Amino acid sequence: MFENLTERLGKTLRDISGRGRLTEDNIKDTLREVRMALLEADVALPVVREFVAQVKERAVGTEVSKSLKPGQVFIKIVQSELEAVMGEANERLNLASQPPAVVMMAGLQGAGKTTSVGKLAKYLREREKKKVMVVSADVYRPAAIKQLETLAEEVGVECYPSTVMQKPVDIVNGAIEHARKQFFDVLLVDTAGRLHVDNDMMDEIKALHAAVKPVETLFVVDAMTGQDAANTAKAFGDALPLTGVILTKADGDARGGAALSVRKITGKPIKFMGMGEKVDALEPFHPDRVASRILGMGDVLSLIEEVERKVDKDKAQKLAKKVQKGKGFDLQDFKEQLEQMRNMGGMMGMLDKLPGMGNMSAQIKDKANDKQFNQMEAIINSMTPAERQRPDIIKGSRKKRIAAGSGTQIQDVNRLLKQFMQMQKMMKKMSGGGMKKMMRNMKGMMPPGGMGGMFPPGR
Template identity: 75%
Template sequence: MFENLSQRLTQSLKSIGGRGRLTEDNIKDTLREVRMALLEADVALPVVRDFISRVKERAIGAEVNKSLTPGQVFIKIVQQELEHAMGEGNVPLNLSTQPPAVILMAGLQGAGKTTSVGKLARYLREKHKKKVLVVSADVYRPAAIKQLQTLAAEVDVEFFPSSTEQKPVAIAQAAIDYARKKFLDVVLVDTAGRTAIDEVMMTEIQQLHTAVKPIETLFVVDAMTGQDAANTAKAFSEALPLTGVILTKVDGDARGGAALSIRHITGQPIKFLGVGEKNSALEPFHPERVASRILGMGDVLSLIDELETKVDRDKAEKVARKVMKQGKFSLEDFRDQLVQMRDMGGMMGMLDKMPGMGNVSSQVKGQLDDKMTVRMEAIINSMTPKEREHPDVIKGSRKRRIAAGSGTQVQDVNKLLKQFMQMQKMMKKMKGGGMAKMMRGLGGMGGKMPPGMLPKR
């Protein structure tokens, strides 16, 4: 997300000149570039106007500290105004009510509403240790009810059955009564979506809201719809007392206009970002971290959060001990590292969060393609346990069998083995604790980028 905006802003902010202070003259061209970058990112025009005028007002006449350049002072102002546009910090869910806390999900069809209910249920169960019940009040799509039932089983929360013959208000009230009797903490109510905003839809969801009195009413919107996302958000915020927004499909949105527009238009905070298809791919929204990513400064805090939650520490420790003792690890260990990296959003997702890597990631995308790691994993999966532990036994006929089993070519198997042997040599040199310490420090990230996978200079 924000790829295009990040590149344009980074380039334009480098051109700030001047010596002792920022003046209208030395920021004029840069402000024009910033305006163009925001418009290209599909940020709503009123938001662009407000943003530029705030930056200009703060920047003109700003004193430049001896230890900073005018460009650095200007970047600091732009970063603070990006944060202001998206909200003044993370706004958590409000669950402080007599249980069960009811959360109503609203939005258009196809925005990822039902998927977001599943993700949010998992988040509340794992992060907040809540007992969660999910229910579908979408009486127009039997598939939506079935989808939610499947998701509930996957994320290990309770599902309240409903059918297309029932009324949405009756469904929601029955679910809340059930949750009260079972002493459950949270009820997530999925609602019907439409392909466009219409009066019938709005009346129905208003009646549902009045009947269940939710403590949170979250608007789910697809980031990839850009300005349309902002317009839809406006319509929903006029019809319902929204308390927050979940922005979905941000992993597929290179522009980022919706994230910068929605807060301004609805007056409500973005509370979560949907960052992938997996039911764990939901992140609390932190404006300061996102602003940092937009300006190419990385997002180390989110990377640390992911390491904390998604890395298997026991496996990392086991591999570290093995490396320290024997100076090597197996293809099985290597595969585990690849799987963990994929769970963290893949190599590109990790690179995007590292400081100064925004531009690098686009240059090396061809060489650090996540499809490559999936291919490597498939090759290792096609090997026998013996082959994974002793790759030196893999000769001609075995290579052909592995290639056929993984849907790859023999040269792909050769390439993987060559990269792995290079890694083994490196491990032997670091035997005695060097590599083990590094792997512990990175929480198991060591070994994810063998020499053969690094981009050629």
């Protein structure tokens, strides 16, 4: 996410160092580079102008204290201004109303509205503990109605039935009545999209909005359309009283223009961003965490929250006790670790959130791609329970059988065994009190001029 912007800003911000004071002259080139980086990221020009002006105003004349380098002071200013552009803090959905709280989704066709309804339903059911119902008022695409029914079943929520023969207002009013009788907390309404903004579409959605009076009206927009995303959001915002934005396909947005433009141009907060195709790939939008990611500092808070939510704590404790007792780490444990990692969004999803990994991820993509994880799992699945417990018995003929059973080559089996042995060594070190040493080594992974020296120890 935002790889291009991260790389460009990273280079630029590393260059401003060794000064005792930030002056207009010594930050002029840096500001020019920051401006170019934002324009290349497809950030809207008015947003770029205001951003650079704000950074300049705050930076010029700033004395650099002895504990900080000028580069770090400048990064703090840039980070603070990025957060301001994107909205300071996460804004939650306002569901405090007489149930059911009606949430209406609007947007162009292909932006990911229907998928976002499914993801948001899962999010509200699992994390907010709400009783959720969904309904499709898209009477122009029978496939959209079917898609929402399938998604609702997958995420475990009820879908109110609708057909292309009905009027959208009648569908939604019927759904509200049913939701009220069945004590649903939230009703998510999927509306029709078009290939472009047109008057008929706007008139229809305005009439629907007036009839059902939703507590939240969310505009769903594809992050990969960059500056156009902000302009389309503005067109919808002028026609409808939007309360927020869901930015979809943010994981494929290498530039970041939409995330940095939408709030400023529409005045509406980004409330969620879609980070993949899976139904749980929806994250609350935290401007401070996104700013941190853009500057290559990672997003450790989101990673911790994800670990809390998705890691099987019982299995983790069992493994920790096993390793501490010196019983060793076998291939079955290794397989379970791979499964846990997949639940966390795969290797690349995790690397994206680690400090200093933004720039590295492109180089190591080939080595850390999730296809290799699937291959490793297939190899372990081809082994007998005895082989998983005692990998040292896996020799020539066994390797041949395992490779044939998993559709791989003998060298793939050898590679897996080598990687497993490295992991086993690491586990042994951890069981011998090496965890603290390992955490100390982690400090070396922080980006130069990044978070490492920005705050004094103990803060």
